[in-house]
Amino acid sequence: MKHSIGEAARLSGVGIETIRYYEREGVVPPPLRTGSGRRVYDDDGVSQLRFIRRCRDLGFPIGEIRMLLSLATERQRACAEVRTISERHLESVRRKIRDLVELETALADLHGQCGDGRRDCPMLGRLFGE
Amino acid sequence: MKHSIGEAARLSGVGIETIRYYEREGVVPPPLRTGSGRRVYDDDGVSQLRFIRRCRDLGFPIGEIRMLLSLATERQRACAEVRTISERHLESVRRKIRDLVELETALADLHGQCGDGRRDCPMLGRLFGE
DNA sequence: TCTTGATCCTGTAGCCGCTACAGGATGCAT
DNA sequence: ATGCATCCTGTAGCGGCTACAGGATCAAGA
Numbered sequence: 090m091k092h093s094i095g096e097a098a099r100l101s102g103v104g105i106e107t108i109r110y111y112e113r114e115g116v117v118p119p120p121l122r123t124g125s126g127r128r129v130y131d132d133d134g135v136s137q138l139r140f141i142r143r144c145r146d147l148g149f150p151i152g153e154i155r156m157l158l159s160l161a162t163e164r165q166r167a168c169a170e171v172r173t174i175s176e177r178h179l180e181s182v183r184r185k186i187r188d189l190v191e192l193e194t195a196l197a198d199l200h201g202q203c204g205d206g207r208r209d210c211p212m213l214g215r216l217f218g219e
Numbered sequence: 220m221k222h223s224i225g226e227a228a229r230l231s232g233v234g235i236e237t238i239r240y241y242e243r244e245g246v247v248p249p250p251l252r253t254g255s256g257r258r259v260y261d262d263d264g265v266s267q268l269r270f271i272r273r274c275r276d277l278g279f280p281i282g283e284i285r286m287l288l289s290l291a292t293e294r295q296r297a298c299a300e301v302r303t304i305s306e307r308h309l310e311s312v313r314r315k316i317r318d319l320v321e322l323e324t325a326l327a328d329l330h331g332q333c334g335d336g337r338r339d340c341p342m343l344g345r346l347f348g349e
Numbered sequence: 350t351c352t353t354g355a356t357c358c359t360g361t362a363g364c365c366g367c368t369a370c371a372g373g374a375t376g377c378a379t
Numbered sequence: 380a381t382g383c384a385t386c387c388t389g390t391a392g393c394g395g396c397t398a399c400a401g402g403a404t405c406a407a408g409a
Contacts, residue, residue, distance in 0.1 A: 095356065105357090106397060114395090125404060127357060136347055143346050147326050148319075151395070161343045168340035172333040175342065179330055182323050189278075189316045196277050196309050203302040210298035212305065213291045216273045217266055225385065235386090236368060244366090255375060257386060281366070 090132055097130040101138035108138060116141065116155055137162070149178055220262055227260040231268035238268060246271065246285055267292070279308055 098105045111117045117137055121129045130138075137158065144154045153174050160167055202211040228235045241247045247267055251259045260268075267288065274284045283304050290297055332341040 093356075094358095104397080107395080109358095110396060125357090126359095127404080140346050145395090146322075147329075148322055157343070157346075160340075161347060168333050168342075171340045171342050172330065175326065175330045175333065179323065179326050182319055182326060186316060186319045186323065189312055189319065192276075192278055193309065193312050193316065196305065196312060199277075200302065200305045200309055203298050203305065210290075210301045212298075212301050213287070216270050216287075217291060223385080224387095234368080237366080239387095240367060255386090256388095257375080275366085 092130045103138045222260045233268045
């Protein structure tokens with residue numbers, strides 16, 4: 090089946106402007122065009138877009154999605170390499186979680202010092218002090 | 220004491236270019252200048268910069284730092300308002316943590332399906348499928 | 350056939366919070 | 380006088396979109 094960019098967007102869950110952005114950035118190949126210049130996507134194109142959206146939902150950066158996509162479309166589906174990429178990404182997600190949890194602790198600690206008064210906030214004092 | 224921008228950067232832990240950026244954006248007021256046009260910071264200016272850096276370390280966005288800073292420099296130190304801002308921020312940090320933990324689960328799950336083989340990666344299959 | 354409204358096109362600018370230049374002017378020590 | 384550090388302004392880039400402006404085209408109804 091052939092689809093307009095709007096249909097492709099609906100089917101894949103990727104916004105129209107974002108699809109064009111991916112094309113500009115070379116994440117997806119440029120699709121065919123109608124005589125009047127409108128983009129035409131086939132089912133494979135839509136699948137690629139859906140794949141990208143799922144990867145983005147998982148927080149993969151564009152560069153790694155590009156790698157995953159080329160592994161996938163070259164039909165190699167090289168598991169070991171996918172494993173490496175997803176492992177690296179998983180590690181970065183876990184690092185972010187650790188950082189945020191640390192931050193949460195510090196923030197909750199500071200926040201806890203705030204009373205209900207209207208002056209001389211201890212949190213501001215701590216942030217300004219030294 | 221008076222300080223050059225370089226000294227202010229060292230003392231506050233904020234980069235030189237970042238200080239100028241904060242000035243452009245109106246986060247800090249423009250400092251005095253020497254005859255030849257170089258910026259001069261006093262200790263209060265350095266304290267403000269340090270305050271901003273600490274807030275940034277805590278993940279506060281610039282807009283909220285602006286509010287905190289005005290609360291602080293107006294000498295009102297209104298604790299209740301600081302509480303509101305930090306509460307909102309804390310909530311957004313916690314939301315981020317929840318999102319990331321969810322993401323981590325999904326990712327680890329997918330990642331766990333990858334074997335050591337070189338073809339037909341189940342993770343790619345899942346990402347492409349429908 | 351005409352008109353309306355939806356959809357599409359390109360190109361550009363903005364978001365956040367910096368960071369990294371380029372290209373030039375000072376300041377300070379020797 | 381020389382040389383190097385530091386400073387200045389202005390601009391562009393990062394990632395990953397998003398939001399226009401201003402125009403072309405399409406499909407459906409009257």
